[in-house]
């Protein structure tokens with residue numbers, strides 16, 4: 472991974488007067504350790520991303536805009552909230568960049584700065600997911616979906632796929648708990 476270079480803090484490609492935030496890439500690197508300047512825009516991440524079809528900015532464009540310091544545009548995008556954190560991009564990147572971590576850092580910055588998620592339901596899902604992990608050490612899918620649906624008042628979408636998953640034994644009614652839940656809680660405390 473290339474180290475962060477202060478001299479590259481303002482991209483020569485940013486047009487004069489454009490709304491850039493020259494510290495954005497450093498903020499990202501401080502949170503997740505990834506240097507967005509390592510990306511050379513091959514597009515491998517986007518080609519393999521299972522969520523790219525629903526994004527308003529493709530994953531490689533998120534990287535490019537982060538390089539250019541287009542913080543407001545990145546934080547206002549749907550893409551950072553639709554990223555499922557599957558890490559396909561990280562395994563495909565020839566530059567060894569974990570774009571999944573960059574997406575996560577952008578979500579953290581957006582939440583810290585009180586930027587509303589364009590996909591408000593996705594934010595609710597993230598919060599419920601983390602709450603489940605905090606309680607059980609892992610997500611309990613049925614509990615997660617019940618809470619999510621109650622909070623979003625979206626009771627009927629995905630019902631059929633939920634029933635199919637239940638019939639195939641993929642959904643347990645009783646939450647399973649992992650060992651080391653105390654350690655997980657400590658991590659949340661930090």
Ligand code: SF4
Pocket residue numbers: 509510511512513514515516517530531534560563564565566567568570
């Ligand atoms: S795969 Fe890596 S180098 Fe290629 S565009 Fe995506 S982040 Fe950039």
Ligand code: SF4
Pocket residue numbers: 516519520521522523530553554555556557558559560561570571574
């Ligand atoms: S981690 Fe996010 S950006 Fe990367 S491939 Fe998965 S959904 Fe796409």
